Amino acid sequence: MKWLLDLLKGKWLGHPLHPILAHVPMAMWPAALIFDLLSQWQIGGNAIVRLSFYAIVFGLATAVLAAPTGLVDWSGIKKEKPAWKIGLYHMALNLFVTLLFAVNLGLRWQTFREASEVDRVPLLLSAVGTLILIGSAYLGGRMVYEYGISVARMSKKKWRKLAEAGGANLPSE
Amino acid sequence: MLKDLLEGKPLRHPIHPMLVHFPIGLFLLSFLVDLASLACPDAPNLLRGSFYAMLLGITTALVAAMPGFVDYSDIRRDHPGKVTAARHMILNLVVVTIYGINLWVRSSTLSDPKISLLPLLLSIIGIGLLSVSGYLGGRLVYDEGIAVGRHKRRTPTPQDTLHFSIEHAARDGEAAFVPVPEAEHLRNGETLRIEIDKEVMTIARIDNQLYAFQEFCTHRFGPLSEGSFHGFNVQCPWHNSCFDIRTGKVTKGPAKVDLKTFKIEIRDRKVGVLLRKAHDQKT
Numbered sequence: 001m002k003w004l005l006d007l008l009k010g011k012w013l014g015h016p017l018h019p020i021l022a023h024v025p026m027a028m029w030p031a032a033l034i035f036d037l038l039s040q041w042q043i044g045g046n047a048i049v050r051l052s053f054y055a056i057v058f059g060l061a062t063a064v065l066a067a068p069t070g071l072v073d074w075s076g077i078k079k080e081k082p083a084w085k086i087g088l089y090h091m092a093l094n095l096f097v098t099l100l101f102a103v104n105l106g107l108r109w110q111t112f113r114e115a116s117e118v119d120r121v122p123l124l125l126s127a128v129g130t131l132i133l134i135g136s137a138y139l140g141g142r143m144v145y146e147y148g149i150s151v152a153r154m155s156k157k158k159w160r161k162l163a164e165a166g167g168a169n170l171p172s173e
Numbered sequence: 174m175l176k177d178l179l180e181g182k183p184l185r186h187p188i189h190p191m192l193v194h195f196p197i198g199l200f201l202l203s204f205l206v207d208l209a210s211l212a213c214p215d216a217p218n219l220l221r222g223s224f225y226a227m228l229l230g231i232t233t234a235l236v237a238a239m240p241g242f243v244d245y246s247d248i249r250r251d252h253p254g255k256v257t258a259a260r261h262m263i264l265n266l267v268v269v270t271i272y273g274i275n276l277w278v279r280s281s282t283l284s285d286p287k288i289s290l291l292p293l294l295l296s297i298i299g300i301g302l303l304s305v306s307g308y309l310g311g312r313l314v315y316d317e318g319i320a321v322g323r324h325k326r327r328t329p330t331p332q333d334t335l336h337f338s339i340e341h342a343a344r345d346g347e348a349a350f351v352p353v354p355e356a357e358h359l360r361n362g363e364t365l366r367i368e369i370d371k372e373v374m375t376i377a378r379i380d381n382q383l384y385a386f387q388e389f390c391t392h393r394f395g396p397l398s399e400g401s402f403h404g405f406n407v408q409c410p411w412h413n414s415c416f417d418i419r420t421g422k423v424t425k426g427p428a429k430v431d432l433k434t435f436k437i438e439i440r441d442r443k444v445g446v447l448l449r450k451a452h453d454q455k456t
Contacts, residue, residue, distance in 0.1 A: 013308075016311075019315075020307075020308075020311065024197075026198065027196075044225060047221035050218055051223075054202065054205070055202055058202055138186060141187075142185070145324070146325075148410075148411040151314065151412070152411060153315070155317070158253075159393060163389035166372065166387070166388060167371060167372040167387070167433070168391070168433065169387060169391055171428075171429060171430045
């Protein structure tokens with residue numbers, strides 16, 4: 001069990017895994033919205049409709065992989081910390097967004113092969129999904145840049161050495 | 174200020190790591206669509222789609238570069254992450270150049286059913302280098318703490334460490350007075366990062382008084398010279414531990430151990446740090 005947790009936390013890589021994987025849905029779904037809009041403005045034709053479809057698929061596949069890594073990172077945060085609650089909102093919003101894009105994908109399944117324009121409803125879903133995703137991703141970023149989640153977790157020893165060499169008071173190991 | 178904007182201070186979140194999602198995701202997408210064109214050459218329009226993904230990737234990469242340069246230039250010159258940041262930057266410039274060539278090479282073959290060897294090869298090289306570069310960027314945040322908590326600081330952070338030696342300092346029995354002329358020019362809320370014979374410390378001016386304390390937080394050893402000040406408390410940029418800079422006492426965790434503090438004195442109109450002999454320091 002521990003090997004699985006370490007795998008999901010990215011210890012083998014020396015870098016937390018969740019923020020790496022999160023890049024893909026975070027890029028793909030807003031990109032899908034851009035492609036949808038381009039298709040509405042008659043730019044790109046079927047190529048762009050297909051591209052939007054593939055982007056949503058790639059985003060969904062990676063989001064499914066990113067979810068367990070995020071859950072493991074979150075479970076390591078103490079409940080009384082402000083980052084715990086932010087993590088909870090981040091998770092709930094991400095689940096909702098993933099669901100929205102799954103529905104979105106289902107709606108275009110029948111038409112993406114020939115259509116030269118994305119329908120209104122999937123376009124709307126892309127827009128709503130992207131907005132919520134941006135909010136959620138911002139919360140994820142706040143966990144790192146405001147509360148230091150996963151920061152200096154794997155490099156703690158290196159910094160301890162530097163602090164020791166710099167004559168600092170240190171906690172006992 | 175433009176620098177503060179590009180560092181994302183109003184958003185309380187750095188801009189560069191927000192924008193880099195797009196080139197990373199889109200270059201990957203373009204590569205996957207290239208591969209799809211090899212697997213199913215009957216599917217139409219794949220290469221055109223791959224081209225659009227790449228075009229948007231290059232555009233967003235160029236936009237992300239601007240806040241990236243600012244973030245790089247704001248890293249302290251002797252920070253262990255500075256070299257990593259330089260590598261990250263050079264690799265990214267190489268990657269964007271390769272994708273620029275890639276885009277140009279494939280622009281004339283958008284109607285082909287399958288991707289040809291040269292652009293595919295360029296994509297593979299691009300993805301490889303981008304993975305390394307993205308990884309280095311992540312290490313800058315998660316190992317080096319670059320841009321973590323930076324928005325909490327209102328004043329500029331030290332661009333370098335100043336080095337001094339006790340050797341030529343005026344002796345006073347067990348203590349040595351080491352003048353730090355730069356400290357006189359500090360404004361409220363500003364800091365110096367200085368090193369006196371391996372002893373690394375922060376000098377800060379708060380409420381028109383100078384205070385000196387150890388540079389490294391006692392939790393995960395974050396840089397207090399880049400911390401923010403709340404009254405007489407310094408807050409570590411990384412995990413928000415607070416210390417009273419007058420006494421070194423922890424006022425808010427996660428840190429549990431107090432800071433070492435140093436005495437600031439003025440002698441012959443010179444500001445400096447009063448240090449006990451090196452071997453006495455560790456008590």
